Amino acid sequence: MAHILGRPRKRIIRIDGPTRANAETSIEEYVTVRKADVKDAISITLAPVDTRLRVDEDFIKFVKNRLMERTFVEGDTTLILMRGHPVEFTVVKTEPEGIVRLTLKTELHIRGKTVKKRENVVMTRLSDDDLKYIDMLIGIGLFDSRSEAVAYLTHEGIKLKRELFEQLSEKLRQINKIREEAKALLETSIPKLSTSNSKECPKCGSKNSPEARFCSNCGERL
Structure with a gap:
């Protein structure tokens, strides 16, 4: 559920947890609102x-x-x-x-x-031809909804290309290793930035930017 607060020139839309989950967004993220x-x-x-x-x-x-x-x-x-x-x-x-x-x-x-309980929700766009086949699977009773059918076909498609994804995963590990090495090199050659201006969350103790209004870790108001 969303509530609009404040004066017309500076209105804030307050969104509850379930609505944020359905919109796949989180606290302090920017979203586009349209009719x-x-x-x-x-x-x-x-x-x-x-x-x-x-x-x-x-x-x-x-x-x-x-x-x-x-x-x-x-x-x-x-x-x-x-x-x-x-x-x-x-x-x-x-x-x-x-x-x-x-x-x-x-x-x-x-x-x-x-x-x-669902773990991940992803919005996707389908062509009319693809949607026709999805609806055909629902029509013959294999699935109850489009989202269920798309989730199944996505899973099966990934299984068919498992070898490719394993190769990509190995390349990603190599990239991450290079990034960590570069980060370590920078940390040894550049002094760490001061964190004296950061905001500490009173609930979980996490450090947040000075401009933050809510904790990025637990959502507590700062």
């Missing part, structure tokens, strides 16, 4: 993350009320407070695709089967 084309969802399918739930009609109504008028994209995660504890859900599928809004007319489906 989105949001469509009312015909249906949205959610799945609990690493949590077993008993799903019935009353539970679906409860979740729907909590998420009313919220916007979603396939692959996003969202948190719902239940008995004082946040429960994470992932958006498995939306109809139509793209950015959608949950409304009273939206059919909400919640799977009883849990999914694993």
Whole structure:
């Protein structure tokens, strides 16, 4: 969830943790904000993350009320407070695709089967021809969503080129070794810069630049 604070000439958009994760950004990073084309969802399918739930009609109504008028994209995660504890859900599928809004007319489906917590999310662009084949795999029931199909095909493609990636990995190790040697050479010939002006985080003790407003390590306000 995002909140706009401050006067019109100098407004700050405050973004919570789940929204930052969905946007693949972090504290003190620069992001571009633009108006989105949001469509009312015909249906949205959610799945609990690493949590077993008993799903019935009353539970679906409860979740729907909590998420009313919220916007979603396939692959996003969202948190719902239940008995004082946040429960994470992932958006498995939306109809139509793209950015959608949950409304009273939206059919909400919640799977009883849990999914694993996602580790990495990558946005990608596909040609119309590639997308046609992705949708074909979904249509015949091999995958539930485009993101699931793309993740599988990406993994299989990397497996086919494993030898190439091993060669690249070795070259990268050589490059890193040269970088470390160059860094060590510089450190022995150039005096270290003073860190007296750096800000120390009161929570974790990490050093931050004088201009930093939040700790780069733990996110604590400085």
